Amino acid sequence: MTHIQKKIGLSGIVLLLVAVTGIGQPGRNPKIKLVNPAGTTGAQDRALWVKSLYKIAYPVVHNLAEGTLKKNLPLEQGPSYNLVVKDVTYLEAVGRTVAGVAPWLELPDDQTEEGLLRAKMRKELLQGLKNAVDPANPDCLNFKKQSQPIVDAAYLSHAFLRAPKALWQPLDTVTKRRYIDAFKSLRTRSGAYNNWLVFAALTEGFLRYIGEDYDPVRIDYALNKMKDWYTGDSWYKDGDLFSMDYYNSYVIHPMLTDLIGTLLEKRPGKVHVTAADYETALRRMVRHAEFLERIIAPDGTYPAFGRSVTYRTAAFQVLGQVALMEKLPEHIQPxxxxxxxxxxxxxxxxxxxxxxxNGWLVLGFNGHQPMMADVYTSTGSLYMATLGFLPLGLPAGNKFWTDPPADWTSKKAWSGQPVKKDYKVEY
Structure with a gap:
């Protein structure tokens, strides 16, 4: 990826954003009215993406940096919530937010309005990551009680793998050691017999990546079970039974593919994967991205089915990651x-x-709809929504942003344009 060479259409928009909403200013919370993107250029689209992601992530990142996350994050829960909310919701908010903003923050610094906004968030997040494992800080997060931290430590690990130069390497030695110890402490617990296996494996994969002792059994077990649970045409079961939902995108494909890719890197320890394993995982993820692109209706709506629909735009993590990796199929233009x-x-x-x-996400799919929350859903859970924004890790000069507007598959199909026939794949 190259350095961003010029401004990307945010001039005036971001300045107005700062002046009117106080976004990025201490003690001010962003309340943003976004423009209709119909007929916009790629630069205008990117500006909307930046504003949307910042709007979502800012309350979490800013409050964590200030040591006020536990003070200010709402504790809203679904009607059948069955966890200890104060033990889990704060780490959920942090891990999920950081995993989504990581590719954007990994971009190099520049003097555009976007670049300055990005640098400000990175600075606050690095302070927040230090606070999150500092026993003397009021926002020190829980890794040692309950099983839920297995999930959100994995999202933090994923963030560190996605943005090592921006988010892991700058941390001081004491903070790094605290994260390492926190991740290792998770070995005293087990979670659900489904996608949770991938969570535990990815955290161990990160420890291996940084040269720490890791548990190969958790990695091998997850990899072997996911092979057993593959059903075909890019769909994995989530446990012994198939669930029709977005967990293949929320968790399975991105974490599994990146785990295998990480294991292939030359690090200490025995590797139980091959380049062919990675190629298979990647091809399955690319195929799943095809499904996700097709379900976006001409008006930009998509089905609200299955578990955890309150994670909103996390449903498109796979599509975004494949775009970020520049691995989209030839018939799907960036x-x-x-x-x-x-x-x-x-x-x-x-x-x-x-x-x-106050700018915090509310329980629901598109609006305040707490009846749609699952038994494990609280306010912190919702910040998985950031995972839909991974292509912001592509520089503004990338063709993803510079190519002229193009209709997506369902828009082509419903307007009588030629559309490639869809058919299953076998790998």
């Missing part, structure tokens, strides 16, 4: 993914229906 997701983000984040008066 611009059509950009335009489709821009329309989705406009629907979700153009207004404030998904935010409370």
């Amino acid at each position: 611009a059509q993914v950009r335009c489709a997701l821009t329309k989705v983000f406009s629907n979700m984040y153009e207004g404030n229906q998904n935010f409370d008066a």
Whole structure:
């Protein structure tokens, strides 16, 4: 990836954002009215993506940096919530937010308005990551009680793997050691017999990546079970039974593919994967991205089915990651993914229906709909929504952003344009 060479259309927009909403200013929480992206350029689309992601992530990142996350994060829960909310919701908010913003923060610094905004968030997040494992800080997070931290330590690990130069390497030695110890402490617990196996494995994979002792059994067990649970045409079961939901995108494909890729790197310890394993995982993820691109309707809506629909735009993590990796199939142009997701983000984040008066996400799919929350869903859980924004890790000069607007598959199909026939794949 190259350095960003010029401004990307944020001039005026971001300045107005700062002046009117106080975004990025101490003690001010962003309340943003986004513009309709119809007919916009790639630069304007990117500006909307940046504003949307910042709008979501800012309360978590800023409060963590200030040591006020536990003070200010709402503790809203679904009607059948069955966890100890104060033990889990804060780490959920942090791990999920950081995993989504990581590729964007990994971009090099520049003097554009976006670059300055990005640098400000990176600085606050690094302070927040230090606070999160400092026993003397009021926002020190729980890794040692309950099983849920297995999940969100994995999202933190994923963030460190996605942005090692921005988020891991700058941490001081004491803070790094505290994260390492926290991740190792998770070995005293087990979780659900489903996608949770991948969570535990990815954290161990990160420890291996940085040269620490790791548990190969957790890695091998997860890899072997995911092989058993593959059903075909890019779909994995989530345990012994198939579930029709977005967990293949929320968790399975991105974490599994990146875990195998990490294991292939030359690090101490025996590796139980091959380049062929990685190629298979990647091809399955690319195929799943095809499904996700096709389910985005011409008006930018998509189905609200299955568990955890309150994670909102995390449903498109696979599509975003494949775009970020520049591995989209030839018949799916980067611009059509950009335009489709821009329309989705406009629907979700153009207004404030998904935010409370202080800018925190509310329980629901598109609005305050607490009845849609699962038994494990609280406010912190919702910050998985950031995972839909991974292509912001592509520089503004990348064709994803510079190509002219393009219709996505369903928009082509419903307007009588030629569309490639879809058919199953076998790998």
